[in-house]
Amino acid sequence: MTDEKKNSLEGRPFMGVMFDCCKVYVRVYQNKEGTHYRGRCPRCLRQITFVVGDAGDKNRFWRAK
C-alpha cells in the first residue's frame, strides 16, 4: 500500500485557482516533481499549468483567464 500513499495529494502544496471561463474555484496541486501546479477546470476541462516560483505562487490564489 505504499504506492497509494505516494500518489496521495495529502501534504502537497496547492493553490486556489478561479477559472474565469466557468466561474468555478478549484484547488490546484503541485505535481510530484514539485516543479509545476497542474489543474483542470471541472466544467470545460481546460487545463492550466503554473510554474512553481512564479509571482502568483506567493498569493496562493490565482485567476485562470
Ligand SMILES: [Zn+2]
Ligand atoms: Zn471552464
